[in-house]
Amino acid sequence: MAQMNISIPEQLKGWAEARVAEGRYSSTSDYVRDLVRRDQEREERRKALLAAIDEGLASGVSDRDPFEYLEELRSGLRGRSADAA
Template sequence: MNISLPDLMKSWIEAQARTGRYSNSSDYVRDLIRREQDRAEKIQSMQALVDDARAGGVADETMADIRDRALRRAGID
């Protein structure tokens, strides 16, 4: 796979590789891709939680009731 980048981006990536943290420019780009994959998975996971919560409807409890129950579960009175 070949990727075209503007000179400014190419220089920046090469500078990142020269710091010693990455063995070369490809290693740096692979790290960026891995980070983006992790980020996308976290967003997908959070979206699933939001979707589940929205599908659960509206609670009959007040926020104070929910807080008190959470504190009891945590052993904080």
Template sequence: MATMNVSLPTDLKSLVDFQVIQGGYGSTSEYVRELIRRDLDRRQLSAALLDGARSPIAGSADAAYFASLRDQARSGA
């Protein structure tokens, strides 16, 4: 595993220390890794939502559409 040193102002270091204790993290590194993973997840979700918003409308999401989805889910399709 690679090592990275980060300089923080005192108030941010205090915040990180508090979050480590309150969040049950074993170390500052664990907390920072979790923040990075969450940021990655957020970016991936944002990209997927933007891709979906840019895609053409395939059909209407009316009652029949949702009934079809329920039927598919029940049948395991």
């Protein structure tokens, strides 16, 4: 495993140590690794969202009536909830 040394203000160090003391993490390194993983996952979701937006914009304008389409979606949801019951 690679090693990394960082400098942080005392207040942030105390925060990280408090998380460890609560038992949520086994060490401050574990806490920092979790923060980096969460940031990485958030960035991947953000990129996926931007790609979906780009795809939607590139698809052009639909000729469908948006209210009819919305009703189709609602009907589908009602049908699924009836199946689940």
